[in-house]
Amino acid sequence: MVLLFLEGAQYHKGGVREAQIRYKNEEHDTKHPGTWRNVLESLLISFSDQSIVTGQALLYVTYYWASCSISAYHYNLVCDLVLVSIVVHLCSITAVEQYLQNWWLGALRLALILLSFVFVGLVFVQRNTPEFPLSPPVIEDKNDTLLVRPAVCFMAENLTALYDDTVSAVKGGAKGIRKGLQSYIVLVVFFAAATVLSMAQAILGRDKFQRRMFQLRFALFWLRVAVAMAATVVSIMSIGNFSNLQTWMSVSGWFGEDDDDETTINEMPCTSDERNKRKSEEMMPKL
DSSP, rough: HHHHHHHHHHSSSSSSHHHHHHHHHHHHHHHHSSSSHHHHHHHHHHHHHHHHHHHHHHOOOOEEEEEEEHHHHHHHHHHHHHHHHHHHHHHHHHOOOOTTSSSSHHHHHHHHHHHHHHHHHHHHHOOOSTTOOOOOOOOOGOOBTTTTSSSGGGGGGOHHHHHHHHTTOOOBBSSSTTTTHHHHHHHHHHHHHHHHHHHHHHTTTGGGGHHHHHHHHHHHHHHHHHHHHHHHHHHHHHHHHHHHHHHHHHHHOOOOTTTEEEEETTTOOOOOOOSHHHHHHHHHHHO
């Protein structure tokens, strides 16, 4: 996001002549990979490539394997994590001018990122029901929630008698319907714009189109600013939601003695095992 603002500010002030001088300086920087800009761009692309692998692995496990067993709480954590992941992709496409300089590698990255967007959309659509609990309960009712129930119970209105019997007693989770889906839609729109931007930069970056390239950079300054602002807002919201859910879970009593250990994989446990069933029966309100 810092690169987005620096890139826009660099080409916003001055005229075409000054931009031409900066363009020659950039060519010099490209030939010397030790410059700060090349280091930052390489770092951003590496983060994006890692997010492609880790994000798709998490999405695949959640959508095809664990969606019937993980709790609504963990499903919400996954949604927040993948939002941050695609923010990294969006920033890399928009900030790195030479993203499509290597056509086959750039096309492969865009195809994998597009696949990630499709998986994220499927995960969010499954959660887009009025019954799906999204928020932790209020402090005085910290154990009174449906977040610990299997997420599949609330998907596509696939409700059980559990929801019908307990919804009137549960204080948290129903508000904020479709929270996160709006952020995903905003990122999809900016992803499409960023892809067009990268393709235009790759095509107009040729020698015979250099003057148009300078003009294009001025016109796209505000697009970079908008992308940076959207990425910042979505990141803050996603990290905030993730932190709130984790903070609630750590004091709710739903974790067992060995669930909150650094050596355990406590972010993706299944709620269908016998221990969690017994704990659920003990802590849910008696009706």
